[in-house]
Amino acid sequence: MSAAVPPPGSARPVLIIGTERSGSNLLRLMLDAHPAIAVPHPPHLMRYLAPLAASYGDLGVAANRTRLARDALRIVRAHLHPWPHPVDLARVVRESDASTFGVVAAIYEQYREAEDKPRWGCKSTFMVDHIDEVLRRYPDARFVWLVRDPLDVAASAKRAVFGPSMPYRMARLWLREQRCADAALARHGPAVVYLLRYEDLVTEPEGALNELCSFLGEPMHAGMLHHHLTSGARRIGALAESWRRAAQPVGADRIGAHRTGLTAAERRQVAAVAAPLARRLGYDHGSDADAAPEEVAPSMVAMALRSAGLRTVIEVRSLCRDRNYTRRLRRDATVRSLRLTAWARTRVPMELPQLRTR
Template structure:
């Protein structure tokens, strides 16, 4: 396995609420790397890809570029620079939808004057092959966190399924996809990083990560919280407040505080084998725990979501932007249905526009 190309992109994959904003800001603080907060282009546009037709055709490509830039304009975490649609239509970075996405990121990279761009949309775990088809030297950081802690965070955040049982289902599916990528392309392409190790031993883990990426560690990476990017992130939403703080291990074990016993057992019932394979303990009672009924999950999800939205409306500066984005996503899906070729998400848990994305 050869090392990464000097300018190859970096993608953080896994599951939201696993510390991806922390890792994004650590890497973004490097003098050669820029990782803007993601509009989740592939997450929202990949199900529409067939409706665009052949993206080798300039008219079809223009339609896809227009939809992608519409997402960017409604992004819950604004980018600092304008992206020129004409340049992408005339010369995308590669074939297919990801070629368009890559061209958008490339314009951002050029605007900020860094050598490499990265993407922290953890949903890219489902598009590893697409990325490697355009950038064979791309590198993926599989960031994983104890699913009970993930579910505890999601229970109170606007991003991700709020019900622990649903969050566990999504966590299991995404870790299985990440494991398949690691098995297929190997540790030279996919680097497994546990959130708990990152926050407990940041200097060591950042050093190992830089070795994987072919970069030299820089002191600024562990002072990420002092950057303008961290301050901007921390000020936009309650779920991101810790972005403006130093690396801390105080959120390890959050599931013991944020979930009740039954909820933790539900998570372990769903995620148990995968959780155990990644070095996390599983409660032996989980196997005999009764799964919640579908109606119970649905009703509890509505209750949790109502609380979350009320709190977000009061506390989050980007609340209206998120609602505008979600309306826009539904509009894109309606247009795709009219054109033909809309393919709903294969995840089958909760529609993306309702469950949100960080």
């Protein structure tokens, strides 16, 4: 099946890449406040479906693509931040190409159309692993590499329901994903991948947004500076503690949050893992970054116990404070169900001949 032709005006999607807890919710709301860009809260479709792609078979076959699209819409319906617009399954199958991202793109295209905007955006930072797939379908796509001090990322993740709560593990994830984004920048150049530091965005938002809009080929819109006044910001800010700041004005008070959010040992661990890429990105952690990662790495037992302790505290706090706690459980159950079904699809055909001989 030949690749579908993106509808006029939607051939330049905007994708935020990097690592969670880097200010991507803030940037999403700022971009969504632009009259030309629609950026829904992401159900992370590629993160969940790309590893299962082989289980659907040849996506050039409409029945297989329908099964994939139906599962993608199950995730959208179970999303912990519900979308305001329905998505038509038949249209997704008809308008997608024979790839997992083709199905995802067709879903986002319908959202863009419902919002009556010419471009769509995706805030799923996990798309850092799928840049080349995006560019195959949308050669004019633009990527915003949002980077934040890894110490502050780890401090934020330590209290958040999303991502590894253990700072050492978060540091390793930060390093892997920044390396992916850095490689994409080297491969495709600054006309395709734009490096934006969280610290610049919150200390000089107008200047940072002006430069970002220039990269995107869009005029700066004043509403981007008042994202917190939108209904979308108020809605997400009320859903979960991890998103509460989304409904507040831009502020630089979270720069340096690691000073109170991490212990001295955790700062050394994160700094050692993140260096030297952190230094090249403008983050100087002084003597904390001088140790080799293996010198400060906690034992597997210590990591498991610390992670379990942090996760328990996070879940109890989320149960008490987050309005979408049950939706998160539902989303996680949906993803586990899809993984189990995918495993069964790939396993059963190999076992059937043995079953028939018994």
